[in-house]
Amino acid sequence: MASLILNIEATASSEIWVTTKNHVSGPPRLPLWGSYWFVLLQNFKFLHIAFHKLAQKYRTSMLGLYLGPFATVVVHDYDGIRQVLTRPEFQGRIKPPVLNMRTYNNNRGIIFTDDQFWVEQRRFALRHMREFGFGRRFPHLEGVVKEEIQDMLDVLALCEENKGLHILFVEKAQSALTVGLCLEIFSGGLTLVPDLFYTVVFNTLWLMIAGDRYSTKEHGKLRYFTRQALRFQKSVDVTGNALVQTPWLRYFAPYYFGFTDLMETTQNMLKYMEEAVAQHKATYSDDHVRDFIDVYLKEMKKRGKTEEISSFSDEQLNVVGIDFLFPASTTVTSTLNFAMLFLVNYPEVQVKMQQELNAVVGRDRLPTLDDRARLPYNEAFLREVMRKEAVAPLGVLHRATEDTELGGYNIPKDTTMILNLWSFHNDPNFWGDPEAFRPERFLDDKGHLLKKDYSLPFGAGKRLCAGETFARHTMFLMLSALLQNFTVKAAPGKPLPSTEPDLPGIIITKKGMWMKFEPRA
Ligand code: HEM
Numbered sequence: 041m042a043s044l045i046l047n048i049e050a051t052a053s054s055e056i057w058v059t060t061k062n063h064v065s066g067p068p069r070l071p072l073w074g075s076y077w078f079v080l081l082q083n084f085k086f087l088h089i090a091f092h093k094l095a096q097k098y099r100t101s102m103l104g105l106y107l108g109p110f111a112t113v114v115v116h117d118y119d120g121i122r123q124v125l126t127r128p129e130f131q132g133r134i135k136p137p138v139l140n141m142r143t144y145n146n147n148r149g150i151i152f153t154d155d156q157f158w159v160e161q162r163r164f165a166l167r168h169m170r171e172f173g174f175g176r177r178f179p180h181l182e183g184v185v186k187e188e189i190q191d192m193l194d195v196l197a198l199c200e201e202n203k204g205l206h207i208l209f210v211e212k213a214q215s216a217l218t219v220g221l222c223l224e225i226f227s228g229g230l231t232l233v234p235d236l237f238y239t240v241v242f243n244t245l246w247l248m249i250a251g252d253r254y255s256t257k258e259h260g261k262l263r264y265f266t267r268q269a270l271r272f273q274k275s276v277d278v279t280g281n282a283l284v285q286t287p288w289l290r291y292f293a294p295y296y297f298g299f300t301d302l303m304e305t306t307q308n309m310l311k312y313m314e315e316a317v318a319q320h321k322a323t324y325s326d327d328h329v330r331d332f333i334d335v336y337l338k339e340m341k342k343r344g345k346t347e348e349i350s351s352f353s354d355e356q357l358n359v360v361g362i363d364f365l366f367p368a369s370t371t372v373t374s375t376l377n378f379a380m381l382f383l384v385n386y387p388e389v390q391v392k393m394q395q396e397l398n399a400v401v402g403r404d405r406l407p408t409l410d411d412r413a414r415l416p417y418n419e420a421f422l423r424e425v426m427r428k429e430a431v432a433p434l435g436v437l438h439r440a441t442e443d444t445e446l447g448g449y450n451i452p453k454d455t456t457m458i459l460n461l462w463s464f465h466n467d468p469n470f471w472g473d474p475e476a477f478r479p480e481r482f483l484d485d486k487g488h489l490l491k492k493d494y495s496l497p498f499g500a501g502k503r504l505c506a507g508e509t510f511a512r513h514t515m516f517l518m519l520s521a522l523l524q525n526f527t528v529k530a531a532p533g534k535p536l537p538s539t540e541p542d543l544p545g546i547i548i549t550k551k552g553m554w555m556k557f558e559p560r561a
Pocket residue numbers: 125150151152162245363364365367368369371372375430431432434435436437497498499500502503504505506507508510511
């Protein structure tokens with residue numbers, strides 16, 4: 041079968057859009073899955089690598105193909121990517137029926153919606169999440185994050201000191217609950233990542249959304265949500281794979297093609313929001329708005345009186361909630377996971393980061409956001425991690441909302457636009473030595489951060505990741521606090537883990553790993 045497909049590829053025309061004047065090159069279209077067959081043949085696991093190889097093969101930065109019946113262009117270069125990110129006619133989203141099925145059979149939320157609905161809901165959510173500290177400097181929230189990070193460091197120190205299992209017999213263990221936590225993610229002096237990071241990220245966001253934080257005894261619930269979110273991210277690739285191209289597959293092999301995971305995990309995450317919203321309704325007061333859920337309920341009441349049909353609804357509130365919670369709890373923690381891998385593979389980089397922390401912050405207090413500008417090497421490290429391993433290597437799919445052109449090629453309305461951020465981040469013409477892990481590439485001769493960061497792990501333009509500032513703040517605070525107090529090492533006696541991802545999906549991740557956090561003298 042594979043050789044038959046290769047044969048067809050070699051003989052068929054590579055110009056796929058006979059309806060357009062100026063064709064985009066790419067592999068031909070076969071029955072059922074169109075050009076997807078050729079994509080799978082290039083790399084069955086990681087789509088960003090497959091597209092990258094095909095673009096090289098067709099000597100183009102704009103690859104044209106069909107994913108099933110859908111005309112698609114994959115853009116690989118900086119200029120093309122920036123144009124798609126910033127031009128208004130490329131800000132649509134694809135809305136395949138299977139995606140709608142997950143959210144009350146309605147296209148809801150922010151990430152997968154477009155048009156006026158998306159504009160109104162994104163603007164509202166961001167404006168009001170800011171009131172509770174999202175994406176900005178806000179002393180109350182920074183205090184909470186500090187507490188959460190201090191808890192993480194304390195538990196880490198306690199479990200490290202007592203080597204996990206032995207903690208059961210140590211009086212120092214504050215309670216049986218701490219013991220439970222230690223047993224789950226600490227064992228024999230090693231710590232499980234990314235699980236270590238789940239609490240800080242989830243609790244900080246949950247405080248803004250639902251006005252609450254999970255105490256140690258409820259950490260199981262919080263980790264349950266994060267694992268659902270991760271399972272969701274792993275259920276399909278970012279194109280929705282064969283399930284989007286041939287939706288009837290869900291009747292024949294729902295588990296194999298990811299349909300079961302897609303549905304179950306979304307339902308489980310929605311249940312979280314549904315319960316929180318029900319509790320808020322039971323205790324709601326117009327005079328005392330506690331968090332984002334209350335703000336949203338208030339808006340619904342207001343609009344209910346004035347508008348016949350409003351885009352504000354219970355369903356939309358639930359999906360907006362998970363559209364913040366699922367990326368936050370998976371992308372931030374997975375990026376930190378990659379950061380740990382780069383630290384153990386490049387110990388000299390880790391030493392430099394610790395030296396900078398010693399000089400700027402010392403050891404008597406935790407790093408704060410005020411220190412961030414004075415820790416350029418630590419900042420450059422995070423940028424380099426996200427350049428090398430952008431957890432969302434193809435971003436989220438865009439759609440052309442009208443007939444247009446890009447780079448001299450005609451792009452018909454409704455073309456799916458995929459941005460290969462990974463390919464651009466690894467372009468030797470742009471970065472010189474993209475294969476090298478070198479935080480210095482983001483610094484000038486004097487060690488100051490370069491004014492412009494050309495990498496695009498969060499996208500750009502109107503669809504810029506809604507959580508960029510939150511993610512950058514949280515990752516900086518967690519990483520700098522960890523390195524101020526611990527040295528990260530690979531598990532002794534085991535081969536050094538590679539920095540390459542091993543699990544595909546909407547985001548790419550590493551499997552959970554046991555690592556050593558050695559307290560610094
Ligand atoms: C390292 C962490 C993260 C990375 C690398 C990342 C990356 C991205 C990317 C590439 C996009 C697509 C942009 C586009 O459509 O062109 C996106 C969208 C989005 N992200 Fe993130 N993200 C991260 C963290 C977060 C966090 C913490 C949140 C929320 C708390 C979040 C919420 C969203 C939302 C709501 C969108 C959809 C924006 C829209 O369509 O208007 N992300 N993110």
